Amino acid sequence: MNDQTKNNYDQLVKRLEEISRLGGVRGILHWDQEVILPEGGYVARSKQMAALAGVIHEKSTDPELGRLIDALHSADPDDFDAIQRCNLREAKRDFDMETKVPKELVEEISELESRGHHVWIKAREQNRFSDFAPVIEKFVELKKKWADHIDSHKAPYDVNIDVYERGASMDQIDPVFKTLKADLVPLIQAIQESDYQPDDSFLNGDFPIDKQEELGRTISRDIGFQFDKGRMDVSVHPFCGGGHATDVRITTRYRRDNFAESLYAVIHETGHGLYEQGRRLEEGDLPSGESMTMGIHESQSLFWERMIAQSKSFCSHYLNLFAATFPENLKNVGLDQFYEAINVSRPSLIRVEADETTYPLHVILRYEIEKGLFDGSMKVCDLPAIWNDKMEEYLGVRPPNDTEGVLQDVHWSGGAFGYFPSYSLGAMYACQFYNALRKSAPKLDQWIESGNFQEIKSWLNKNIHSQGRLHSTGELVQRVTGSALDPNQFMEYLRKKYGAIYRLQNLN
DSSP states (O other): OOHHHHHHHHHHHHHHHHHHHHHHHHHHHHHHHHHTOOGGGHHHHHHHHHHHHHHHHHHHTOHHHHHHHHHHHHSOGGGSOHHHHHHHHHHHHHHHHHHHSOHHHHHHHHHHHHHHHHHHHHHHHHTOHHHHHHHHHHHHHHHHHHHHHHOTTSOHHHHHHHHHSTTOOHHHHHHHHHHHHHHHHHHHHHHHHOSOOOOOGGGSSOOOHHHHHHHHHHHHHHTTOOGGGEEEEEOSSOOEEEEETTEEEEEEOOOTTOHHHHHHHHHHHHHHHHHHHTSOGGGTTSGGGSOOOHHHHHHHHHIIIIIITTSHHHHHHHHHHHHHHSHHHHTTOOHHHHHHHHTOOOOOSOGGGOOTTTHHHHHHHHHHHHHHHHHTSSOGGGHHHHHHHHHHHHHSOOOSSSTTTTTSOSGGGGTOTTOTHHHHHHHHHHHHHHHHHHHHOTTHHHHHHHTOOHHHHHHHHHHTGGGTTSSOHHHHHHHHHSSSOOHHHHHHHHHHHHHHHTTOOOOO
16 A cells, blocks of 8 residues: 555545544434433424534535545555455445435434424324324425435335345345245234243232342343443433444333333343444444444344343343342242243234234334335325224234324334334344354353353354444355345244244144
């Protein structure tokens, strides 16, 4: 690498690091908005977020940044190592996208993201979808405009999906979700019709919040979350955010009548947090060190929540602690009884409370609605009825109100259209990663039962977290698991696990 190329690359790094750090500031402001912002401050915060988005957009579209990128792309590719090539590739992609979108549109979307969140919270509290409907209508309008600027030759919804799942499209997702729906509906029906139904009544009761908080922190710390580089708080909707790999903010919410829901929300968000804390610190402010798609991110949270924490080995390790924490409910509960209870499969109204078998149908429902909004086949004013009808068709339950129906998720309040598919893609990735880990670690069950989570965390750090954006999603999955995304592995896992719990025979 000659002196000019080295100087250009160094200048590019400085600019990319500055943009990343401003993004970190935006992340902290978002966390503050979700967790501790005074109610009266939301108007000012929405304007602050819009102003910051404008500054980031200006720096991301600076012509000098474009000149550096072009000059470096004209240099000899052999001058750069894999990490540098990744930074160049990602920088060009981001610059090309940012320069296509007018600053005014960026600011308008950012302002609506902040204001829309406040409107959603109030509408949810008051069960009034009509108050939130204008926000959805405006977001769909703005997101279509944004998509048209990015790539007018692609369907607007595909452009939005690509934000969360690089390279994914409706053409790819449709057949996967069609297969899942076809396989899940009869499995769920067989589970519901089984003569054997596990007893989970002891999971309902009176569980003091302070004890839940202590338990959640203990387990989060046990599986590897570093509280000197992160924190845990309460929000309306659990999430993982923050400003850097050394400042990771996870949140949860607590229900006094059901400690398991709160605990597994903590474990889920801890999985996200471990991914963020597992990034390479030396490149934490550069694209090569950033996390992959949301599907891969969700795979990490679901890996810990579903594959590890809902295993019998995990239950064996923690059952005594659970019983000591909540003796009135759990003092006479055995291992098999507890394991089956936390894995009960039962159609529910709320996505974040859904079990492994029913969860994908919640996602497919939302995916179909988003497609309808973007192609014009569905109207915002009709969403409550459409939502309720689909819930009844897919899961056999009908929401009694909008709060437990169409208003339950935070995503549309921030314009995150195209995000929902990541949840079920993540579940399938998690299953394949878990299968790969089992092959390489014959003593996995013993590790979990003895509380040796460091070995698991180290495997994830090495194979996934530290890989940043060096590979595409498909390449990463292939490298780690030896195969491409395979929904059949996920369905095989579900049939085996729930067939055993529910004493089902002849599952195909």
